[in-house]
Amino acid sequence: MKAFRSMVLVSSDPLSIERGANEVYQKLQQEIKSYDLQDEISLTMVGDVGRHDSSPMVIVYPEAVVYGPVKAEDVHTIVEEHLYKGRIASSFQAPTRELTGRIAWLSARKGTLPAEQRIVLERAGLIDPDSIDDYIIHDGYQALVTTLTTLKPNDVYETLEKAGLRGRGGAGFPTGSKWKFVAKAPGDKKYVICNADESEPGTFKDRLILEGDPHAIIEAMAIAAYAVGADEGYIYIRGEYELAQKRLVHAIGQAYEMGFLGENLMGSGFNFELHVHSGAGAYICGEETALIESIEGKRGEPRARPPYPTTHGLWGKPSLVNNVETLANVPPILRHGPDWYRSFGTPSSPGTKVYTILGNVNVTGLIEVPMGITLREVIAIYAKGMKNDAAFKLAQTGGSSGSVIPASMQDTPMDFDSFSKAGVALGSGALLICAEDTCVIDLARVLLNFFRKESCGKCNPCRIGTQRIYEILTNISEGTGKMQDLNDLMSLSDNLYQLSNCGLGQTAGAPVRDILNYFRAEVEAHIRLKVCPTGICPMSGKKI
Amino acid sequence: MSTIKSLEDLKHAREEALKKKSAKATSGAAQIIVGMGTCGIAAGARDAMKSILETIESDSINGVIVSQTGCIGLCEKEPIVEVIIGEEPKVTYGKVSPDIAKKIVREHVVKHKIVQDHVIPM
Numbered sequence: 001m002k003a004f005r006s007m008v009l010v011s012s013d014p015l016s017i018e019r020g021a022n023e024v025y026q027k028l029q030q031e032i033k034s035y036d037l038q039d040e041i042s043l044t045m046v047g048d049v050g051r052h053d054s055s056p057m058v059i060v061y062p063e064a065v066v067y068g069p070v071k072a073e074d075v076h077t078i079v080e081e082h083l084y085k086g087r088i089a090s091s092f093q094a095p096t097r098e099l100t101g102r103i104a105w106l107s108a109r110k111g112t113l114p115a116e117q118r119i120v121l122e123r124a125g126l127i128d129p130d131s132i133d134d135y136i137i138h139d140g141y142q143a144l145v146t147t148l149t150t151l152k153p154n155d156v157y158e159t160l161e162k163a164g165l166r167g168r169g170g171a172g173f174p175t176g177s178k179w180k181f182v183a184k185a186p187g188d189k190k191y192v193i194c195n196a197d198e199s200e201p202g203t204f205k206d207r208l209i210l211e212g213d214p215h216a217i218i219e220a221m222a223i224a225a226y227a228v229g230a231d232e233g234y235i236y237i238r239g240e241y242e243l244a245q246k247r248l249v250h251a252i253g254q255a256y257e258m259g260f261l262g263e264n265l266m267g268s269g270f271n272f273e274l275h276v277h278s279g280a281g282a283y284i285c286g287e288e289t290a291l292i293e294s295i296e297g298k299r300g301e302p303r304a305r306p307p308y309p310t311t312h313g314l315w316g317k318p319s320l321v322n323n324v325e326t327l328a329n330v331p332p333i334l335r336h337g338p339d340w341y342r343s344f345g346t347p348s349s350p351g352t353k354v355y356t357i358l359g360n361v362n363v364t365g366l367i368e369v370p371m372g373i374t375l376r377e378v379i380a381i382y383a384k385g386m387k388n389d390a391a392f393k394l395a396q397t398g399g400s401s402g403s404v405i406p407a408s409m410q411d412t413p414m415d416f417d418s419f420s421k422a423g424v425a426l427g428s429g430a431l432l433i434c435a436e437d438t439c440v441i442d443l444a445r446v447l448l449n450f451f452r453k454e455s456c457g458k459c460n461p462c463r464i465g466t467q468r469i470y471e472i473l474t475n476i477s478e479g480t481g482k483m484q485d486l487n488d489l490m491s492l493s494d495n496l497y498q499l500s501n502c503g504l505g506q507t508a509g510a511p512v513r514d515i516l517n518y519f520r521a522e523v524e525a526h527i528r529l530k531v532c533p534t535g536i537c538p539m540s541g542k543k544i
Numbered sequence: 545m546s547t548i549k550s551l552e553d554l555k556h557a558r559e560e561a562l563k564k565k566s567a568k569a570t571s572g573a574a575q576i577i578v579g580m581g582t583c584g585i586a587a588g589a590r591d592a593m594k595s596i597l598e599t600i601e602s603d604s605i606n607g608v609i610v611s612q613t614g615c616i617g618l619c620e621k622e623p624i625v626e627v628i629i630g631e632e633p634k635v636t637y638g639k640v641s642p643d644i645a646k647k648i649v650r651e652h653v654v655k656h657k658i659v660q661d662h663v664i665p666m
Binding site for chain 2 (some may be wrong): 133272
C-alpha cells in the first residue's frame with residue numbers, strides 16, 4: 001500500500017450493493033482517472049460501515065467526510081469539488097441525524113483529520129522527567145492536591161465511573177468499579193499496585209510514560225490510595241526498564257521532599273508510602289496475581305481466582321492493581337471532569353488509547369488517538385502506508401496474546417466493545433502490521449515459541465499445550481504436517497482457553513485459532529501441497 | 545524546596561518554577577533538549593549528547609542550557625534534538641549523529657542558522 005493524499009471508501013454491504021454501490025465505485029474510478037488523481041488518491045470498497053439509511057456511502061479521508069446516499073450521477077460533482085478542488089460537497093453529505101454509532105462519530109469530527117489526542121502522553125517528550133518543577137508547571141499535582149483538600153474518597157471513584165474509564169492493560173475492566181470494590185473491601189490495611197511489568201512483545205507504551213512523565217504515575221497512585229483507603233503502594237516494574245526505574249526512584253525522592261508522598265499529606269491525615277519493586281524479566285509476572293506473588297518474594301506463579309486481589313491481594317490484603325496507562329488517565333480526568341473525558345473516543349470506550357505501531361509499515365512508533373479509530377486509518381494516516389507498497393495481510397493487536405486481525409476486518413473500530421463483538425481482543429495496544437509476504441505458520445510458530453518458554457509450568461494445559469502446538473506448527477512448517485493436525489490444533493487451543501489457570505494460557509492459543517479461522521487455505525497448502533505460499537517455511541521434510 | 549500543604553502552596557510553587565523558566569527564555573539563552581528515552585539512547589542519543597557537551601566545552605560557548613526529555617513517539621527519527629533560542633519557536637532535529645550534533649551547536653546555537661537538512665517538520 002502506498003501513502004496517498006486522500007483515501008476514499010465505498011460501503012459495500014448487501015444493501016449498498018443493491019442500491020448501486022458498484023456503479024458508484026466504477027464511476028469514482030473513472031472520475032478520479034479523468035482528473036489524473038489516481039496516484040494521489042486511493043479508492044477502496046469496504047464492508048459494512050454501519051448505518052443503512054444513507055447507503056451507499058462514500059467516505060473521504062483524511063477529512064472523514066461522509067457522503068450518502070450517493071448515486072452514480074452525484075459522483076462527478078463529489079470528485080470535482082472535494083477531491084480536485086478540495087471543497088466539501090456539502091449538499092451530498094449524509095444527514096447527521098440519520099447517522100448512528102461509528103459513522104456518527106466519524107461525521108462528528110467535522111472534517112478534521114482524526115488527530116492525535118494526547119491525554120496520557122501530554123507531557124512525555126516535552127518536559128524534563130528529572131525535574132518536578134517542569135511537572136508542576138504543566139499542571140502537575142493539581143489533581144492530587146485538589147482531591148486531598150476538597151474531595152471524599154467516594155467522589156474520586158464515582159468521577160472515574162462517570163468518565164467511563166476502562167483498564168488499559170488489555171481486559172478493559174471498568175476502573176471506577178475496581179476502585180470501588182477495593183474501597184468497600186473490609187480491611188485495615190490496603191495496597192495500591194501499579195503494574196509496570198510491560199512484557200507483551202511489541203508494547204512499549206508504559207515505558208514511554210514512565211520514562212517521559214514519571215510524576216504522573218506517582219500522582220495517580222497517591223490519588224488511588226486515597227480513594228481506596230490504602231497507605232502503601234508498589235510500582236512493580238519490569239527488570240529490563242532500567243532507565244524508567246532510575247527516573248521513577250528519582251521522581252519519588254522529589255515527591256517526598258515536596259510533600260506529595262509521606263505522612264499527613266496536605267494536612268488531611270492521609271499517609272502514603274510508595275516503593276519501586278523491580279521484576280526479574282518474566283512474562284508471567286504481568287499477570288496480576290503472579291505479580292503479587294513476586295512482590296511477596298515468592299516464585300512468580302498465578303494464584304487461583306477467586307478470591308480476587310480486590311479482596312485478597314498482596315499479603316492477603318485488599319489490593320488495587322492498575323496498569324500504567326490506566327493510572328496516567330486519572331489526573332487529567334480529575335482535573336477536567338468526566339464530561340471532558342467523554343468527549344473523546346466512543347460512548348462505550350471513552351478516552352484515548354496509546355498504540356505502538358510496528359511491522360512492515362513506513363513509520364513505526366507510538367501514537368495516542370481517540371478510541372474507535374480503525375486499523376485502516378492507523379495504517380494509512382499514522383503509519384504512512386505499508387513498506388514498499390506491499391499489500392496489508394494481517395495485524396496482530398495487543399502483543400503475543402492478542403488477536404490476529406485479517407485485512408477484511410480492518411474497518412472495525414478499535415474500542416473494547418466493537419472488538420469483543422467481532423470476536424477479537426484489543427489487548428495492550430501493540431499493533432504488529434504484517435504485509436503479504438508474512439507466512440501465518442511462521443508467525444504462529446514464533447508466538448508459540450514465546451509462550452512455551454514463558455509458561456510458568458504451574459498448570460498442565462499451558463505447560464504441555466503450548467509445547468504441543470509449537471511442535472505441530474514446526475512439523476507443518478517442515479512439510480510433514482497431517483490434516484489431523486488441524487483438528488488437534490483447534491482442540492489444543494480450545495483446551496488452553498478453557499482449562500488454563502491464568503490469562504497467559506487462556507490467550508496462548510488465540511493466534512492459532514485466528515489463523516485457522518481466517519487463513520485456513522494457507523495452512524492447508526502447507527499440509528496438502530507441501531508448499532509454503534510465501535516461501536518462508538523451510539519445508540525440509542524433517543519431523544519432530 | 546518547601547513542602548506543599550495546600551492548593552495555594554502548589555500555585556505558588558508553580559509560579560516560582562515558571563519564573564525560573566521564563567528567566568531563562570528572556571535572557572536569550574539557548575536550550576538544547578535531547579530526547580533520552582530508551583529508544584533515543586539505543587539510537588545514539590548519548591553520543592549526540594556527549595558531542596553537544598564536548599562542542600560547548602571545546603568552543604567555550606556560554607549561556608546554553610542542555611537538558612533531557614523522554615520520547616515523544618517518533619521512534620523512527622531518534623535520536624531527536626530540539627533547540628530553542630530565546631523565545632523563538634522550537635526547532636526539532638531528527639537522526640542526529642555526533643557530527644550533526646556538533647554542526648547544530650556551531651551553526652544553530654552559535655550563529656542562529658538552522659541546519660535545514662536535518663530538521664523534522666512538526
